Amino acid sequence: MIQLPYERPFIQKLNTGSMNKFGTKTEFAPVTHLESVAVSKIIEEYGSPCFVISERQIRKNYQNAVRAFKTRYPKIQYAWSYKTNYLSAVCNVFHQEGSWAEVVSIFEYNKAIQNGVDGSKIIFNGPDKSENDLALAVKNKSMIHIDHFDELYMLVALLEGTDQKAKVAIRVNMDTGIYPMWDRFGFNYENGQAWNAIIKILAHKELELVGLHCHIGTFMLSTSAYATAAYKLCDLAINIKSKYGLAIQYLDLGGGFASSNTLKGSYLQGADIIPSVDDYAEAITSTVLNSSFNKDELPTIILESGRVLIDDAAWLIGTVVATKRLSDGRRATIMDFGVNLLFNAFWYDYKISPAQEFTHHTEDMVIYGPLCMNIDCIRENINLPLLNKGDQVVVHKVGAYNMTQWMQFIQMRPKIVLIDMNGKTHILRENESLETMIELERMPDHLKNINSKV
Amino acid sequence: MQINKNIAISESGFIFNPSNGDSFSTNQVGLEIIRLLKDDKGKSEIVSELVNKFQTDSATLEKDLGDFFLMLRNFQLLNE
Ligand SMILES: Cc1ncc(COP(=O)(O)O)c(C=O)c1O
Numbered sequence: 394m395i396q397l398p399y400e401r402p403f404i405q406k407l408n409t410g411s412m413n414k415f416g417t418k419t420e421f422a423p424v425t426h427l428e429s430v431a432v433s434k435i436i437e438e439y440g441s442p443c444f445v446i447s448e449r450q451i452r453k454n455y456q457n458a459v460r461a462f463k464t465r466y467p468k469i470q471y472a473w474s475y476k477t478n479y480l481s482a483v484c485n486v487f488h489q490e491g492s493w494a495e496v497v498s499i500f501e502y503n504k505a506i507q508n509g510v511d512g513s514k515i516i517f518n519g520p521d522k523s524e525n526d527l528a529l530a531v532k533n534k535s536m537i538h539i540d541h542f543d544e545l546y547m548l549v550a551l552l553e554g555t556d557q558k559a560k561v562a563i564r565v566n567m568d569t570g571i572y573p574m575w576d577r578f579g580f581n582y583e584n585g586q587a588w589n590a591i592i593k594i595l596a597h598k599e600l601e602l603v604g605l606h607c608h609i610g611t612f613m614l615s616t617s618a619y620a621t622a623a624y625k626l627c628d629l630a631i632n633i634k635s636k637y638g639l640a641i642q643y644l645d646l647g648g649g650f651a652s653s654n655t656l657k658g659s660y661l662q663g664a665d666i667i668p669s670v671d672d673y674a675e676a677i678t679s680t681v682l683n684s685s686f687n688k689d690e691l692p693t694i695i696l697e698s699g700r701v702l703i704d705d706a707a708w709l710i711g712t713v714v715a716t717k718r719l720s721d722g723r724r725a726t727i728m729d730f731g732v733n734l735l736f737n738a739f740w741y742d743y744k745i746s747p748a749q750e751f752t753h754h755t756e757d758m759v760i761y762g763p764l765c766m767n768i769d770c771i772r773e774n775i776n777l778p779l780l781n782k783g784d785q786v787v788v789h790k791v792g793a794y795n796m797t798q799w800m801q802f803i804q805m806r807p808k809i810v811l812i813d814m815n816g817k818t819h820i821l822r823e824n825e826s827l828e829t830m831i832e833l834e835r836m837p838d839h840l841k842n843i844n845s846k847v
Numbered sequence: 848m849q850i851n852k853n854i855a856i857s858e859s860g861f862i863f864n865p866s867n868g869d870s871f872s873t874n875q876v877g878l879e880i881i882r883l884l885k886d887d888k889g890k891s892e893i894v895s896e897l898v899n900k901f902q903t904d905s906a907t908l909e910k911d912l913g914d915f916f917l918m919l920r921n922f923q924l925l926n927e
Contacts, residue, residue, distance in 0.1 A: 396900065402914075404872070
């Protein structure tokens with residue numbers, strides 16, 4: 394007798410007429426290949442779980458973002474926000490495309506230098522720059538974005554009595570109608586603090602005020618907030634020109650454009666509600682073009698976009714460890730990846746697809762990771778086919794912040810693989826091993842032997 | 848352990864319980880199990896029938912049957 398293929402028994406109550414709070418059922422179409430490479434083959438070769446990055450998608454995102462602004466405004470420069478994903482190979486794709494570097498620590502700064510970025514094309518943001526950090530940035534002619542008065546005075550003290558000059562901008566925070574307001578970084582616009590900082594900078598000849606910077610938040614769903622931000626930066630720049638005769642060279646609008654992920658608690662799929670880069674570009678460029686800059690003194694617009702350029706260029710692929718039934722009857726699926734690798738699962742409802750064909754039956758389930766802690770939950774509600782131990786899945790749009798905010802806790806971090814423009818795969822980062830983990834540990838002599846208590 | 852004998856089962860896996868109006872959908876293996884339960888087959892008989900018919904093994908079936916019975920009880924389709 395020919396045996397039939399087996400699928401575990403499944404029964405589901407039919408609720409006619411009630412709303413489905415699990416959203417549209419688009420998730421269970423299988424994704425067996427990433428670009429032209431089979432998921433099963435990647436796992437066979439590189440292990441599970443594994444991050445996979447698409448070079449093609451990064452370049453496409455970047456070129457699209459540049460086009461959105463360049464078709465509307467003559468002077469545009471992107472600076473890749475290192476914290477979003479500072480794998481050197483990823484950074485270098487952006488740098489090959491013409492992007493500068495935006496860094497917020499000396500670690501990121503040195504990484505950019507090591508990647509070959511010219512010091513004058515590095516924007517140094519962040520509240521924590523030491524005197525040594527500043528000295529290096531001054532020497533390299535990097536753009537120093539001052540975050541607070543302590544930093545301003547430290548920089549002045551550092552340059553006093555030397556003939557060096559620093560290229561600086563200030564970070565401005567402001568009310569753009571968005572709550573919560575990110576007022577902990579930089580100088581406030583509304584209460585006059587930003588103007589005050591500008592006056593202080595202009596009073597020091599060793600400081601050259603080249604730009605004005607803001608970063609109004611992340612995953613911003615409102616384009617009008619950018620119009621407001623651009624308006625306030627233009628206002629400061631035009632005042633500087635009229636009172637001091639100085640033409641500001643650039644306005645840096647920061648990052649914050651939303652990627653097409655779905656925020657937790659949102660009933661609509663991310664892709665249905667987020668603005669496009671063109672929408673953001675229209676809000677920003679039309680505001681700047683409508684300001685009263687002289688034609689030949691239009692400032693360059695700098696953008697420090699992170700997640701919108703990389704989120705959809707990476708996947709995490711993994712394997713089902715076990716399935717079980719919770720006390721309230723819900724099914725739980727345990728994966729070999731958890732919040733240790735997907736830190737952003739705290740904010741996003743990541744789309745997850747099976748990587749093999751199934752029948753049309755699906756069930757609602759919770760997806761947990763492998764950590765022994767309660768918060769290790771990737772999706773609280775998701776509708777997927779009848780997954781079994783050993784089945785493979787694809788988590789979509791994981792490129793931003795996960796490969797930098799991942800934590801080494803209980804499990805070690807896996808490989809990161811790139812699919813290049815020709816469909817060839819390359820390891821970008823090896824998996825951690827016991828050796829990597831203990832390399833930095835030191836053992837006092839008297840603790841080396843566990844059988845000799847002193 | 849007894850399945851509620853009044854329930855109606857269709858070829859396509861649609862199940863209707865006339866005593867309370869509940870309806871359910873099940874897959875091919877689920878349908879097979881419910882049929883065997885209606886024929887008063889016990890757990891071990893069900894396992895051996897299914898091992899013959901499907902590409903699986905008895906350990907997997909034991910585990911999956913345990914879970915399936917739990918759901919049948921939950922839906923008031925199975926009486927102790
Ligand atoms: C100063 C600065 N610029 C750029 C970014 C990148 O933001 P996003 O990924 O939202 O585009 C951040 C992120 O927090 C930031 O702090």
